[in-house]
Amino acid sequence: MAEHAVTVPVAVRREVERLRREIVHHNQRYYEHDAPEISDAEYDALFRRLQELEAAHPGVRSAESPTERVGAPPAERFTTVRHTLPMLSLANAMNEEEVLEFDRRVRRALRSDGAIAYVAEPKLDGVAVELVYERARLVVGSTRGDGTTGEDVTANLRTIRSVPLALRAARGAPPIPDRLEVRAEVLLSKAGFQRLNADRAERGEPLFANPRNAAAGSLRQLDSRITAGRPLEIFCHSAGTITGVRFTSQWEFLATLAAWSLPVSDQNRRCDDVAAALARYQELAAARERLPHEIDGVVLKVDDLALQERLGQVSRSPRWAIAYKFKAQQAETTVLQIVPSVGRLGTVTPIAVLEPVAVGGVTVRNASLHNMDEVTRKDVRVGDTVLLERAGDVIPYVVRVLREHRKGRPRKFRMPEKCPVCGGHVVREEGEAAYRCINAACPAQRKSRIRHFASRNALDIDGLGEKLVDQLVERDLVHDFADLYGLTAEQLAGLERMAEKSAANLIAAIERSKRPALDRFLYALGIRHVGEHLAQVLADRFRDVDAIMSASEEDLLAVHGIGPEVAASVRRFARERQNQKVVARLLAARVAPQAPAPPTGALAGKTIVLTGALETLTRGEAERRIVAAGGRIGSGVSKQTDYVVAGADPGSKLAKAKKLGTPVLDEAAFLALLGIPARE
Ligand code: IVH
Numbered sequence: 001m002a003e004h005a006v007t008v009p010v011a012v013r014r015e016v017e018r019l020r021r022e023i024v025h026h027n028q029r030y031y032e033h034d035a036p037e038i039s040d041a042e043y044d045a046l047f048r049r050l051q052e053l054e055a056a057h058p059g060v061r062s063a064e065s066p067t068e069r070v071g072a073p074p075a076e077r078f079t080t081v082r083h084t085l086p087m088l089s090l091a092n093a094m095n096e097e098e099v100l101e102f103d104r105r106v107r108r109a110l111r112s113d114g115a116i117a118y119v120a121e122p123k124l125d126g127v128a129v130e131l132v133y134e135r136a137r138l139v140v141g142s143t144r145g146d147g148t149t150g151e152d153v154t155a156n157l158r159t160i161r162s163v164p165l166a167l168r169a170a171r172g173a174p175p176i177p178d179r180l181e182v183r184a185e186v187l188l189s190k191a192g193f194q195r196l197n198a199d200r201a202e203r204g205e206p207l208f209a210n211p212r213n214a215a216a217g218s219l220r221q222l223d224s225r226i227t228a229g230r231p232l233e234i235f236c237h238s239a240g241t242i243t244g245v246r247f248t249s250q251w252e253f254l255a256t257l258a259a260w261s262l263p264v265s266d267q268n269r270r271c272d273d274v275a276a277a278l279a280r281y282q283e284l285a286a287a288r289e290r291l292p293h294e295i296d297g298v299v300l301k302v303d304d305l306a307l308q309e310r311l312g313q314v315s316r317s318p319r320w321a322i323a324y325k326f327k328a329q330q331a332e333t334t335v336l337q338i339v340p341s342v343g344r345l346g347t348v349t350p351i352a353v354l355e356p357v358a359v360g361g362v363t364v365r366n367a368s369l370h371n372m373d374e375v376t377r378k379d380v381r382v383g384d385t386v387l388l389e390r391a392g393d394v395i396p397y398v399v400r401v402l403r404e405h406r407k408g409r410p411r412k413f414r415m416p417e418k419c420p421v422c423g424g425h426v427v428r429e430e431g432e433a434a435y436r437c438i439n440a441a442c443p444a445q446r447k448s449r450i451r452h453f454a455s456r457n458a459l460d461i462d463g464l465g466e467k468l469v470d471q472l473v474e475r476d477l478v479h480d481f482a483d484l485y486g487l488t489a490e491q492l493a494g495l496e497r498m499a500e501k502s503a504a505n506l507i508a509a510i511e512r513s514k515r516p517a518l519d520r521f522l523y524a525l526g527i528r529h530v531g532e533h534l535a536q537v538l539a540d541r542f543r544d545v546d547a548i549m550s551a552s553e554e555d556l557l558a559v560h561g562i563g564p565e566v567a568a569s570v571r572r573f574a575r576e577r578q579n580q581k582v583v584a585r586l587l588a589a590r591v592a593p594q595a596p597a598p599p600t601g602a603l604a605g606k607t608i609v610l611t612g613a614l615e616t617l618t619r620g621e622a623e624r625r626i627v628a629a630g631g632r633i634g635s636g637v638s639k640q641t642d643y644v645v646a647g648a649d650p651g652s653k654l655a656k657a658k659k660l661g662t663p664v665l666d667e668a669a670f671l672a673l674l675g676i677p678a679r680e
């Protein structure tokens with residue numbers, strides 16, 4: 001029979017189960033407790049391993065597996081879901097008086113003289129959804145839609161790591177109900193939003209206006225694989241239909257959700273009366289800037305569910321709740337100028353210089369317009385009045401032009417053809433939104449490259465700040481990184497605001513930077529796409545600057561974690577004569593990048609590629625053993641590969657190894673190398 005057609009070795013089944021448990025555990029550490037126990041890379045390794053096993057053994061696949069969060073193939077369109085209970089909206093209060101009036105209304109309706117206890121929750125600025133669990137399994141997830149019917153976004157919701165696919169029973173908590181409908185907010189953290197937009201800017205894709213739009217756009221993807229790549233989060237806040245369990249208060253309900261592993265905000269508070277609720281509002285308003293997520297107010301809910309029941313609803317909102325909104329962090333101001341600014345990689349970014357204005361407690365003087373497409377789409381022109389908003393963190397954002405205030409017909413901004421700093425050509429590369437100055441010697445690029453080189457996570461040269469770098473470049477004292485190492489105290493003493501003491505300190509700091517870790521050195525070079533993580537990957541693998549400069553694209557691609565884009569970028573950097581010279585001069589100036597501590601063990605420094613299935617070890621065990629013995633796992637066979645271990649049904653890797661003459665080990669030889677006695 002079909003179910004018996006696929007048999008899975010017990011060892012595989014065990015490993016899969018263990019991996020799933022571990023991944024669920026680490027998700028909880030990360031999302032519920034905000035206290036991860038392992039690095040992202042380690043998490044990714046667990047995740048990839050599970051994906052591999054599931055791909056190799058269809059018999060272990062399960063809809064509950066954490067890998068199911070990576071997204072399903074695109075749907076044609078969303079089907080609709082009818083909510084069993086309508087998803088209501090909330091009445092708003094704009095000031096304290098309106099909140100006090102709400103509290104009086106509640107007491108009048110309940111004919112109560114006593115204080116009413118409320119739960120004060122942050123009003124999360126995201127997208128409202130409903131999750132439906134049947135016998136603890138997530139069966140459907142939908143958007144709010146018009147309140148009665150929403151869209152079925154189950155596949156997308158499943159990709160959100162903090163959405164439990166199965167609820168966890170908890171001691172001390174009520175049993176999980178047969179059917180649980182829970183309403184929640186899907187959102188992006190401020191940091192997640194910034195990361196997403198930075199990636200999009202880099203790729204020349206249109207930017208999201210704010211975290212809420214980004215969350216909505218991500219959730220409404222027909223291709224859930226796209227959703228899976230967005231750092232979405234979820235927080236539950238209210239109930240739909242629940243069968244089998246009765247709660248007495250909202251506070252108890254929220255605590256129980258958390259016990260069942262459904263995320264709830266850690267900012268929820270129970271308040272004994274309306275005065276306490278108002279105080280909590282003030283607290284959250286003050287903390288708002290520092291919170292990881294955008295909130296736009298506080299929702300007050302009568303805590304006692306029996307009282308909620310008695311209060312009922314009016315039209316589309318409950319009588320037992322109110323949203324007390326924060327004042328908008330928006331302001332209007334005038335665009336004084338639009339100036340192109342040149343960054344480290346020559347990217348020319350249009351910046352709006354603004355009439356200074358206070359938004360959410362800080363004075364804003366300029367705002368990035370990101371790229372030419374954004375300027376065109378919003379049609380921002382000099383003299384325009386614009387609506388500004390502080391989205392996410394502190395970066396101000398031009399929401400739109402207030403066209404009704406436009407006087408006359410101001411000229412459109414045009415991207416200069418010549419770099420405003422060096423006069424070099426500004427070009428737009430095929431398929432990119434960004435315009436770049438292609439003169440690598442452009443002082444603006446030089447300045448920001450040098451700033452990057454000296455920055456904290458690069459060579460960490462204390463005291464080499466922006467103003468100083470500007471002067472050094474403008475006075476022709478420093479053309480490239482290597483020039484830093486030839487600076488003298490006398491040269492520095494001639495600069496503005498440079499006392500003798502600070503000159504000496506700077507020289508000492510430059511001197512101290514001469515033995516950087518290899519990965520920091522690589523990061524400092526500013527190779528496109530090589531951030532801190534990839535710099536480390538390269539350092540671990542090649543262990544030497546020259547080896548990296550002379551690595552072929554194939555060598556690079558053979559490294560686990562390096563893809564074609566990065567490999568091409570490293571090659572492009574290394575081929576460039578100018579870069580070769582700078583690196584050589586740095587080394588000649590006795591900058592000595594330090595290779596990571598050499599691995600020890602039987603396979604120290606060896607790269608091993610596994611292919612085919614082994615009998616006595618799972619793939620994961622084999623990989624862990626190799627790493628423990630000081631070896632590295634290669635993803636593809638290249639000249640850098642020391643051994644190929646071929647199990648049953650090896651793939652094309654074996655053929656490649658034969659072609660290149662790479663030594664091939666069978667399982668027994670591999671075990672012998674690891675010093676593991678072969679089992680009979
Ligand atoms: S309670 C009838 N609690 O605000 C109760 N809603 O304007 C309605 N929202 O659609 C939901 N944070 O998407 C509730 N802590 C919170 C909330 C919250 C944000 C959203 C929710 C709802 C909208 C109502």
